[in-house]
Amino acid sequence: MTSPKAKPTIYDIARLGEASASTVSAVLNGSWRKRRISQTTAERILAIAEAQGYSANLQARGLRRARSGMVGMILPVHDNRFFADMSQSFEAQARQRGLCPVVVSTLRDPAEEARTVGTLIAYAIDSLFIAGATDPAAVGELCRAADLPHVYVDLPGFDAPSVVSDNYLGAATLTETLVRNLAPAGDPLRDRPYFFGGDPGDYATSRRIEAFRATCTAMLGGVDDSQIIARGYAPARAREDIAALLDRIGGLPSALFINALTVFEGVLSHFVTLPAQAFERTVIGCYDYDPFAAFLQFPVHMIRQNSSELIARAFDLIGAEDRGPRVIEIAPELIAPRTIYAGPFGEFG
Amino acid sequence: MTSPKAKPTIYDIARLGEASASTVSAVLNGSWRKRRISQTTAERILAIAEAQGYSANLQARGLRRARSGMVGMILPVHDNRFFADMSQSFEAQARQRGLCPVVVSTLRDPAEEARTVGTLIAYAIDSLFIAGATDPAAVGELCRAADLPHVYVDLPGFDAPSVVSDNYLGAATLTETLVRNLAPAGDPLRDRPYFFGGDPGDYATSRRIEAFRATCTAMLGGVDDSQIIARGYAPARAREDIAALLDRIGGLPSALFINALTVFEGVLSHFVTLPAQAFERTVIGCYDYDPFAAFLQFPVHMIRQNSSELIARAFDLIGAEDRGPRVIEIAPELIAPRTIYAGPFGEFG
DNA sequence: CCTTCTCGCACAATCGATTGCACAACCTGC
DNA sequence: GCAGGTTGTGCAATCGATTGTGCGAGAAGG
Numbered sequence: 087m088t089s090p091k092a093k094p095t096i097y098d099i100a101r102l103g104e105a106s107a108s109t110v111s112a113v114l115n116g117s118w119r120k121r122r123i124s125q126t127t128a129e130r131i132l133a134i135a136e137a138q139g140y141s142a143n144l145q146a147r148g149l150r151r152a153r154s155g156m157v158g159m160i161l162p163v164h165d166n167r168f169f170a171d172m173s174q175s176f177e178a179q180a181r182q183r184g185l186c187p188v189v190v191s192t193l194r195d196p197a198e199e200a201r202t203v204g205t206l207i208a209y210a211i212d213s214l215f216i217a218g219a220t221d222p223a224a225v226g227e228l229c230r231a232a233d234l235p236h237v238y239v240d241l242p243g244f245d246a247p248s249v250v251s252d253n254y255l256g257a258a259t260l261t262e263t264l265v266r267n268l269a270p271a272g273d274p275l276r277d278r279p280y281f282f283g284g285d286p287g288d289y290a291t292s293r294r295i296e297a298f299r300a301t302c303t304a305m306l307g308g309v310d311d312s313q314i315i316a317r318g319y320a321p322a323r324a325r326e327d328i329a330a331l332l333d334r335i336g337g338l339p340s341a342l343f344i345n346a347l348t349v350f351e352g353v354l355s356h357f358v359t360l361p362a363q364a365f366e367r368t369v370i371g372c373y374d375y376d377p378f379a380a381f382l383q384f385p386v387h388m389i390r391q392n393s394s395e396l397i398a399r400a401f402d403l404i405g406a407e408d409r410g411p412r413v414i415e416i417a418p419e420l421i422a423p424r425t426i427y428a429g430p431f432g433e434f435g
Numbered sequence: 436m437t438s439p440k441a442k443p444t445i446y447d448i449a450r451l452g453e454a455s456a457s458t459v460s461a462v463l464n465g466s467w468r469k470r471r472i473s474q475t476t477a478e479r480i481l482a483i484a485e486a487q488g489y490s491a492n493l494q495a496r497g498l499r500r501a502r503s504g505m506v507g508m509i510l511p512v513h514d515n516r517f518f519a520d521m522s523q524s525f526e527a528q529a530r531q532r533g534l535c536p537v538v539v540s541t542l543r544d545p546a547e548e549a550r551t552v553g554t555l556i557a558y559a560i561d562s563l564f565i566a567g568a569t570d571p572a573a574v575g576e577l578c579r580a581a582d583l584p585h586v587y588v589d590l591p592g593f594d595a596p597s598v599v600s601d602n603y604l605g606a607a608t609l610t611e612t613l614v615r616n617l618a619p620a621g622d623p624l625r626d627r628p629y630f631f632g633g634d635p636g637d638y639a640t641s642r643r644i645e646a647f648r649a650t651c652t653a654m655l656g657g658v659d660d661s662q663i664i665a666r667g668y669a670p671a672r673a674r675e676d677i678a679a680l681l682d683r684i685g686g687l688p689s690a691l692f693i694n695a696l697t698v699f700e701g702v703l704s705h706f707v708t709l710p711a712q713a714f715e716r717t718v719i720g721c722y723d724y725d726p727f728a729a730f731l732q733f734p735v736h737m738i739r740q741n742s743s744e745l746i747a748r749a750f751d752l753i754g755a756e757d758r759g760p761r762v763i764e765i766a767p768e769l770i771a772p773r774t775i776y777a778g779p780f781g782e783f784g
Numbered sequence: 785c786c787t788t789c790t791c792g793c794a795c796a797a798t799c800g801a802t803t804g805c806a807c808a809a810c811c812t813g814c
Numbered sequence: 815g816c817a818g819g820t821t822g823t824g825c826a827a828t829c830g831a832t833t834g835t836g837c838g839a840g841a842a843g844g
Binding site for chain 3: 452455457461471472476500501
């Protein structure tokens with residue numbers, strides 16, 4: 087209403103305040119003490135700016151400063167509780183630091199990753215959080231070429247610091263829980279834990295498989311390669327593969343380690359075709375947590391990664407002077423079946 | 436590797452290509468035909484740019500053009516399947532149009548909404564999608580003052596076009612389904628459908644309550660105000676309120692209409708404390724869909740909003756010349772219990 | 785051979801903010 | 815009364831791209 091035409095600029099304010107643009111600029115961006123602008127002048131300018139509803143043109147500022155005040159984060163998908171929580175944490179913490187969060191999903195597509203990072207660089211983001219890239223090396227190289235501070239989250243990078251959850255610990259814990267709760271049905275093929283989903287080529291999955299193998303070996307005397315099925319994250323793929331598995335071993339295994347929520351979603355779409363009794367002698371575990379998945383027809387043990395902590399440590403690393411590669415591991419948490427995680431203080435944080 | 440120092444600018448390319456910056460600019464942004472640059476020159480410049488790994492400084496471009504090439508979307512939260520799907524659709528469609536999507540959550544906080552929109556405006560976004568604002572009028576006013584094209588999604592606005600899902604239809608369908616599946620237990624207080632969660636002050640909730648009332652009246656002869664509990668979206672609040680409700684009516688109602696996923700999450704956190712038999716004579720419905728929620732211990736009828744279509748129509752409206760207020764309604768879809776929605780072609784779209 | 789176009793491109797202003805530097809006025813001490 | 819210091823502010827260049835306009839050279843036409 088007050089604005090007759092368009093957004094006022096520092097020149098407009100300068101005219102109204104009978105000062106120069108540089109003075110106005112200094113006052114409005116807080117650097118006025120350093121420039122020895124008098125308190126009186128500062129207050130006058132401030133009042134006018136307020137009255138005019140001034141807000142800086144962030145593109146102009148960004149151009150001059152060669153940084154935009156935006157922090158980027160790329161992740162595979164949004165529609166998955168783990169990544170959604172990451173977005174949420176990332177946004178909250180970015181804003182707390184006065185930065186504008188920009189989170190973009192790249193659909194596990196290396197080409198899209200490169201394109202997106204290129205775009206973010208073109209907008210002069212101040213730093214980039216890489217959470218789940220299919221080709222982290224390529225992304226890292228782009229960042230290095232652009233001299234862009236970056237940090238890997240949930241996967242380790244070799245050219246910059248990383249914060250990952252302790253996949254080995256989490257998977258070992260989950261596997262151990264499954265084995266302990268395993269109720270044999272008398273069928274050798276089905277009475278073993280199966281590891282299902284994910285990409286053995288990525289760090290997290292490979293660590294989890296290691297832990298799965300080690301735990302099975304320690305507790306059950308061994309594992310067979312046929313107990314490990316990991317051909318991607320796509321729900322559709324998971325549906326096919328789980329059907330094939332059940333077909334092969336003649337029913338549900340007595341323990342199933344599902345490696346991600348998207349995989350679980352696909353698995354579920356097959357499970358819905360099964361009768362309720364099919365689930366009576368099986369125990370399911372899923373790496374990653376979802377509140378609804380915790381209350382399914384059958385018990386599901388879940389591993390909850392501490393996304394808020396992951397992000398917090400990543401911000402610390404980005405802020406640190408040492409840009410060298412190093413890996414910080416954060417312990418995830420086992421969530422028992424039929425348990426709704428409601429934040430550290432029960433407040434649904 | 437090829438880059439010795441920093442990002443090349445059009446001036447660098449101009450020097451290398453023995454042309455002027457304006458020529459380079461025209462070539463690189465595609466307007467060179469209009470400026471009658473010869474094909475030969477264009478190709479030469481293009482080759483050099485490619486070799487140098489040139490990419491435009493989008494802040495500079497944005498400053499000059501007074502638009503950034505970014506489209507914004509604000510939504511309440513990310514960690515909820517409905518909004519996550521919206522993000523996903525929004526990103527995909529924005530990129531398809533050559534725009535850079537920026538989606539930000541505002542946590543149902545009017546102050547945060549205003550701040551965020553202010554920031555987005557300061558970055559000169561080209562347009563804004565308002566998906567779930569607590570104070571839509573305030574947001575709209577900010578957009579109008581900045582002359583920013585905007586569209587409301589999932590809630591109607593009075594100063595710009597809107598795309599909403601047909602809340603009345605969806606809620607009527609869901610209520611009808613609940614009533615049809617209702618299995619009375621002989622207790623008058625419990626043998627009625629209850630509407631639970633949301634904010635009666637917002638459009639969607641009020642429409643849904645209308646439909647709930649109308650359907651109950653038509654099918655059961657009436658509703659009592661005590662059957663409608665809507666005190667917000669927060670899970671923690673929902674947990675308290677559902678506990679109070681069960682306490683008041685002496686157990687689970689035979690039909691429960693849950694008004695949002697976040698509410699459901701809170702409800703679930705109370706349900707986990709209940710024995711399995713408690714769910715034997717109840718039918719649950721939830722407005723909004725989540726694949727895991729579809730496979731809980733008890734049957735859940737869900738309404739799935741077509742987020743992809745909502746976004747598509749919103750983009751149409753933003754693109755249209757007519758900026759006036761009007762509302763387009765998109766029909767949502769009922770998802771039967773134990774059904775995993777896997778996209779229009781079963782591909783987990 | 786002298787206009788009049790048309791081509792193909794370069795000049796220079798501009799977007800809005802930031803920032804190194806200059807400078808006038810005033811103050812201080814000798 | 816003057817060198818030297820401090821204060822408060824303005825000037826102008828700059829960030830990297832876009833774009834209205836001008837201009838020389840060659841072609842076309844008479």
